[in-house]
Amino acid sequence: xDPNIGWRVYKSGISTGxxxxxxxxxxxEIAHPTFGKLYDQYYADYESAEGDSGSPVFTYNMFGDRILxxxxxxASNIYRYFSPISGVEKDLNVIPLTR
Numbered sequence: 001x002d003p004n005i006g007w008r009v010y011k012s013g014i015s016t017g018x019x020x021x022x023x024x025x026x027x028x029e030i031a032h033p034t035f036g037k038l039y040d041q042y043y044a045d046y047e048s049a050e051g052d053s054g055s056p057v058f059t060y061n062m063f064g065d066r067i068l069x070x071x072x073x074x075a076s077n078i079y080r081y082f083s084p085i086s087g088v089e090k091d092l093n094v095i096p097l098t099r
Contacts, residue, residue, distance in 0.1 A: 002042075002084040003069040009044055009059050011072050011080070013052030020094065021046030024079060039088055044078035048072060057082045 003009055003023045010020045021044045032038050046053075057070040070082035089095055 001067055001069060002086050003059060004056075007069075008071060009046065009057050009082075011046050011048060011052065011055050011057050011082075013048055013055035013072065015049040015051035016047050019047040021080070030081065038073075038083065040084060041081055042084055043076075043081050044071060045078070046067055046080050048075050050082045 005023050005025055007023045008020055009023055010018060012018050021083050023042055025046045026040065026042050028039065030038050040063050044057075053073050055072040056068055058066045058068050061067050068085050070084045071088055072080060072082045074081045
């Protein structure tokens, strides 16, 4: 499931541990220094640091279950960026073991 703008999401990274923030928006296209153009990426205001790339980004449903919504990949001065889980599934032709 992809997130909606305004949702609280959590990122569990090796450098910063568990942090949370609000999904602020979605960009149609953004330049990544290694991978080139990325499409349909989300950004939020959680904290992150170098080493957190690849961390799961998730939310909770009304039953308290974790729902995977994306994979953290980078940051700007203000926002943190993550690929939505639908894009990960599509690009890699995989289905996560947990959602």
